[in-house]
Amino acid sequence: MTAQRRRRASITVDTEAPYRDGELGAYDYARVLEEFGARGTFFIADDIARANPKLVEDLAAAGHEIASHGTEHPYISKRPQQRPPLLPGIGEAELEDQLGTAYQRLSALAGEPRGFRAMCFETDVSVMRVVAKHFKYDSSLTAGQAAKFKLPPGLVELPVSTFLGGGLRVGTPLFLGPGSMLPLSRLSRATRDDPIVIYGHSFDTIRCTQRLYTSRFKRFWYFERCGPDRIDVIRRIVRGLIESGIMLQTAAVLAETEAPLRGAVSERNGQQGQRSRQADQQAAGEDQDM
C-alpha cells in the first residue's frame, strides 16, 4: 500500500447572467481562490463570452480554467417561458452548430476549452454525443446519475458532488441559504465524493436589483439572497477545504487524473441515459439549479 494520497477538490463556477451584471461575480470567485493560491474552473455561457470577452481573457490570464457552459442561458427577466436552448430534442446538427460556436469563441479567447457543463444540468445521451466531439470531459451529472448514464466513448465525466444521504448537489443553494450557518470547515465530511466537485454561480455575489419573472421559490430563496456578503461564505468554504488538507485543482486536472467514469467503461452498464433533471428531481425533490 502506498501512503494515503490527499483528497482533491475543484471549485467550479457557472458563469452566466440571469440578471444584469450577473457574470461579474466570476471575478469575486477568482479573487477568493487566488487569495489561497488556488485556481478554479469557470464554465462560461457563450452569450457571456460574446458580450464580455475581457472577462474570459482576465480569468484565463490569472491562470483559471476556461470551460463551456453551452450557448445562451435563458434570461429570466426577459423571456420567462423560454427553456434553455441547449436541450435534448433540438437535433444533433443544431446542437453541434451551437456548441461549435461556443467552442470556437472560447478557443480564440483563452485557448481550447476541455470541459463542458450543460445549462441547468440538463443533458441526455444525444447531447453527450455532441459534447464528446468538442470536449474532453463533461461535468453535468452527479456520480449517481453518471453510473446509470451511457457516456459516449472517449468522454470523461467529472460528476458534481452531492451531500451524503441525498442527491442534492454541493453548490449555490448552500452558499445562498444555510451556507452561512453550516460549519463549512466540515464540508469535506458532508460528501463522500472524491474528488469533490463544488459548483457555484457567478451571480452568487451580485445583488439582484431587477424584477424577475420567475417562481416564488427562485426569487426569494435564490436570486434575492445573492450579493457581496456571499463572498465571505465562499472564502470560508475555500479556507475550510484547504484547512482540511484538501488540494484544490481545476476540473480539467481532476478529469485527467482522477475521474473514474469514462465513456468506454460505463457503456457496459447498457442503460440508456436519462435527462439528469428527472433523476435529480427524484433525488432532491426540488428544482433549484440554474
Ligand SMILES: [Zn+2]
Ligand atoms: Zn447555468
